[in-house]
Amino acid sequence: MLSRRLFIAAAPLTLIGAPGLLRAQSVFRTFPFALGIASGDPSPDGFVIWTRLAPDPLELHGGMAMTPMPVKWEVASDDRFTTIVAGGEVIARPEMAHSVHVEVAGLQPNRPYWYRFTAGGERSFMGRARTLPMAGAAMDKLKFGVVGCQNYEDGYFGAYNYLAREELDFVFHYGDYIYEYRGSPTRANYFGGGLQVPVRQHAGQALYDIADYRQRYAQYKTDTDLQRAHAAHSFFPTFDDHEIENNWVAGISGGDDPAPAEAFELRRAAALQAWYEHMPVRKVNMPRFGGGQFHRTARFGNLAEIQLLDTRSYRSDQACDDGFKPLCEGVNDKTAQVLGAEQEAWLAKNLSGSQARWNCLGQQIMMMSLDRRRAANEDTRIANMDSWAAYEVPRQRMLSRMAGLGNVVVLTGDEHQNFVGDLVHRDKVVGTEIVATSISSGGDGADLRYGSEQMMKNNPELKFLNDQRGYVVCEVTPDAWLSHFQVVDKVSVRANTMKRRATAEIAHGVPGARMTGLSA
Template sequence: MLSRRHFIAGATASLVAAPAILRAQSIWRDYPFSLGVAAGDPAADGFVIWTRLAPRPLDPHGGMAMAPMPVKWQVATEPRFDTVVREGEALARPELGHSVHVELEGLEPDRPYWYRFEAGGERSINGQARTLPRTGAAPEALRFGVAGCQNYEAGFYTAYRHLAEEELAFVYHYGDYIYEYRGDAIRPGWSGDLIVAARQGVGQDAFDLADYRQRYALYKSDPDLQRAHAAFAFFHTFDDHEVTNNWVQDIDPDGAPPELFRTRRAMALQAWYENLPVRRTMMPRFGATSAHRQVRYGDLAEIDLLDTRQYRSDQPCGDGFRPVCAEVTSADAQVLGAEQEAWLARNLSRSQARWNCLAQQVMMMSVDRRRTPDEAPEKLLNLDTWAAYEVPRQRLLARLRGLDNVVVLTGDEHQNWAGELHDDRDRRVAVEFVATSISSGGDGSDLRPGSDHILAANPQLKFLNDQRGYLTCDVGRDEWRTNFMVVDRVSTPGGALSKRATWAVARGETTLRQA
């Protein structure tokens, strides 16, 4: 459907002698841009454009010969490419899975651009991306999307198809771009019920670079995901499933020794880099990547993209959903690590922006997860969230207090949540919006069993919903609105989109209000 080959074949049928010439020009038996195109990390003067050559995406090396391959690229100010403002050639190298990352500079701020690639006589689809306003600009408004958690087998990417139709400056991706585990056709759900895969994945649990590369190839073959990437630049972060469930630092929850887990993590992060439109500074070095970074949208918003995995101390109390234990208040615990935490503190203390946004992965609110009054005698925590790291959590909340313009964006939960963040003296300091998943968890329903009890037991929580979808954030100079967009199903294609709720916060306040 996205193949240019069919278009070229059809378009040339009426031209005398042209088919033979075009056929000779193409060196490919299969379409090489099968994984689409993408743009990322927009700034005021440019962004990254990405593609990866993979004529047979699920085969070893994507069906590529183990040699560098030149890829031409073009950037234009309109979709017909009559006005090309930048062009060049990059090498798709086997060391990086034949991916190409081109960092554009010197473009005009706050306007759309179109880009495309060509290799061996075949052309990619067109992608589109916007540059950001200048740092000194005073934009009236910003509209961006929030998405993540896209388990391939769990459902169709219909939410991405709808997302691609939105008008957005960019998309923030909170991770779980892939899931590393084997995609079973049938498996037990969270309550022991039968889950039947909506579609068939490939491969076993991913351990080496070939496994992770193949997993990205499977996911990126999805046409709805390709549409979303072609429509907007993304800011990518990663969560746990880019490597393995609930990993932190060099600690493998399945118990592999740290020196072995580090090799697996290194390969997983290399595949993450290869397959996403991120900057060269994020190419892993010695198995680690520096992925926390700041985005400025004029004077309207500063967005701090956080990494809550690489520097975090081990989950306390044995991880999972458990009652609070003494380790939850360990003074040595870290979520961001000392260096990233100091970087964030500096950003927040210097910020002159109307809004400060922390775009991160795991829930910052401390929520009692008991679904019935009898489920446990005391508070149950999700120990893979900030709630299990009370000391660094309170340290951060203390820094947010008084700013009265902080919005926290989160993923991971596979449910929509909106709530208020309270410090240790029960003062409100910020609001948090948790985005659901594109597909992970399957169709869902408005509320899971027990969610009404969770809402009643946690007064800081204002909204909970268990459908798939994405967020759009409408950021004005005086009000931030978050729209919870949901699809009615993901188990079959064609799910319908609706706006389930809009929650708003006024600048200078920390109270959520349903809009």
């Protein structure tokens, strides 16, 4: 972990270097903003700014005394803080791990602002946030990032260093911000079970209680590349499974040794509280008694409306006993749910009433129903039961709502690979799915995973497949949606190089993508 001065010296972005470090005597033994700062859930008149006081991040309570602590905050219209446009004081409480979530309002739309915090005689470095344009405002361009799946043990987060340098309006994080697995100097790898040595090791055991989850978030947030990305851009965070437990749904434990419902309920409540404590989200999204409402809408003028979905909290149990399996009778269960009745009705209303040029679904699990066979001699179709493919009835309902719109793009994560494919309903293309690869999960990867050529043959709707780490940048205009696949060569070392592997182009009114800019 870098000290404050080393962090500022090493930072590639001028926005990181905060002028005028405080000279007052600090009450902390070490820098209390070791987990960084962040902004999120922007609106036309503001955003959330976040930090957590943790002078000793991996220690119990982050090294904080169990007492409330005042934290001052400032928002400025310039990066020198010569014009302060908002400010105040908030209390960092031990019940919330000394995290603070300030919902800044009253700002001007569609412009950048800078923010910082002060506590106990110490000042944070500064971050930059950006408000959204007014709803319905005529906009001719949008540029944003899509990221997720960042397993600390699988590799370094160097892709975030490149993301921090991008000029973006915001970042959508599709989930798997942390992984819940225990730390171990060795383990079996994902494919084949051979020996794998983690690039770096998780602190602690598998996560079960609030202290476990808080420590794991603290470890991830000490990564300075992740800190730079948060300081540079406002995030829209969502969660997937590993923030709680692999392949959980609703009140049902996942994993190889699922817990009884009453035990899992306690674990889920602890995990969701820790997620809220470490994410720049609004109070309305604070979990209560293990649940909450996490789906919401982001509107970028009249150009795009993004529905941020929750595909875990209300979902039926996976069909066919989960995993990658041949299709079973449960795949066609008419009562199955992915979003739950209330969220699905909310989404249907938003899609039918949207006046935006583009409609987008920001979600977690693949919507395409792909044949996962990777060898030519496999006779039986294989599907991912932890995806929309195992919920065919709600999947078809979703596709039917896209039909006729001509402007729906689905953004997905979870797969640790890049995919581009058509979403097909009754033999007609009704939308395009862009699946963004992982930041680090899956390790270094390669251009193509074993069996990828066979998957392309088995699935004519697939346009692109790639198994490298990185992120996606979406550039949107009234007439076209471009998704650029930015990949790094390695995550097993800190220093890496990035390139644009390909671009998916979608024309407004013509569902489906064509690939351009393909590089070797």
